[in-house]
Amino acid sequence: MTQALHTRTATPTPTPTHPQTAAPRPASPGEARRHELAAFLRSRRERIAPEQVGLPMTGRRRTPGLRREEVAQLAAVGVTWYTWLEQGRDIQVSTQVLDAVARALLLDPSERAHLFTLAGAEDPAAVKMCSSVTAGVRLLMEQMEPYPAVVINSRYDVLAHNRTYPNIVGDLEQLPPENRNLMWLAFTPSHFREVLIDYRTERLGMVARFRSGMADHGAEPVWKVLLTRLRKASPDFDEAWQRHEVMLPGNGVKRFAVPDLGVLRCEYTNFWLSPSHGTRMITYTPLDEETRALMQRL
Template sequence: MTTTAQETAPHSRPRDEGSAVRRHELAAFLRSRRERIAPEQVGLPRGRRRRTPGLRREEVAQLSAVGVTWYTWLEQARDIQVSVQVLDALARALLLDPTERAHLFQLAGAVDPTPATACPSVTPALRSVLEQFEPYPACVQNSRYDILAHNRTYGLLLCDLEAVPPEDRNCMVLSFTHDEWRSSIVHLEETQRVMAARFRASMATHLGEPAWKMLLKRLSAQSPDFREAWDRHEVVAHRGKRKEFLNRYVGRVRVDHTDLWLGPGAGPRMVTYVPADEASRERLERLHAIALERGPTSPG
């Protein structure tokens, strides 16, 4: 493959701040993926004098059939044009899985084949669905993990959500900084790592947006655990999973987590927790009864 049309010198025209942030994210992501691949995985000899963890830059360039200088510019966050063909070659050379490949294309500013959709408002009908899901916990979240609405059982599942200021009702903030919420998650470290990876994947299309940057800045300033997870540069797909919580009122609860998407894109979703066993079902019913005694939830 020839790359003369793609290996152009860095542009001098002014670019928006989001593009600059995206280029630096792309550079860091490429480095992290390159350094995790052993030479033997791609059929290259290790040699005795290898100092670089994983692959060298020239090896990635060779495997992708692009120029070494051009690939170096990419890892230096230079302002250069990247074609879909080159992105495809890099994804294959770096052994990216489907989620990582999508993340690469987003960071490079390539057109996503899935049409984007705007986040819908939380309508009365949607709130009614949340209530109908009781006694099981459910809430509506956006891709930034803001809790937009929740039913009464969810409001007592990990903490007293009504006591949390509306501006702090964000699952990332709560999972990394709120003591009661954190203590309610049985597998906290694994949960935090997956959430950070999902947040990174979602943020690729929102890098220049103030709300996303403010949330990232807040988490980085307030949580060493978040900084450690964020520095891994991991991205994962959204998927259902069994979870375990230790509720202050009813004890251990095991649930199956499902995201019900409210549009074709990876944006707003209804998060539902269905009991994974009979004991958990009985405990969620007791938790719902306690929540009913405490009165209705607030709108947000």
């Protein structure tokens, strides 16, 4: 019996076809800006140690700097909202919240301006800052030379000065931005404290004026950060702070023992540049002929 042989013609396996891979869609200008904002916020957050903003060190941290929830706490915003902001999501951002985030992250004026630019918002504080230290104010300070002149705010941050002023307080440009503060220089080792003859009594008045100014700014992180730094760095400041004395800024007399020059007896005068005893220009003029002659050599 002959067995029939059956052959099955193999069906050719079809070659799989793949759809053409689409080229990645280029990011829109808005997306690119949000991604840049996210990276910028992360970089600023990671550079700040908890103790810089008055937070305790709790446990081991996997990443440097502050946690997202800590920034949200300092800025008084929701953790989820801040996380979305740092993830570059398309959300509405108010200038008030951006202002709070800028203060929480201790941004300097350049960084603050960059934050608002990336967020596509107008900085409400930029106009105030420009109106205080205008070109006219800078020209007046130049015209005061050789007499020292400086612009400070109610927190004692140095905002601007003429060329003579560093000859008294030291080279401010060599200091980190957060240390360009007369209160900090008066209560920590510095050239300013060395030359200010009556620094022990002068500092008490500075603390009283600082407390008076803080009444309007007590909820602002930048004020709380400075207060925490001062209390940790100086027992003298902490003791003076606990006296709860207050004083409004006024005019008076200061004495400086400038190395290689002599003792300067100066009358200082406040010129207000903003309302509510905020930003002011302070000039130091000679109280006697000897000081007048010495100031010519500054």
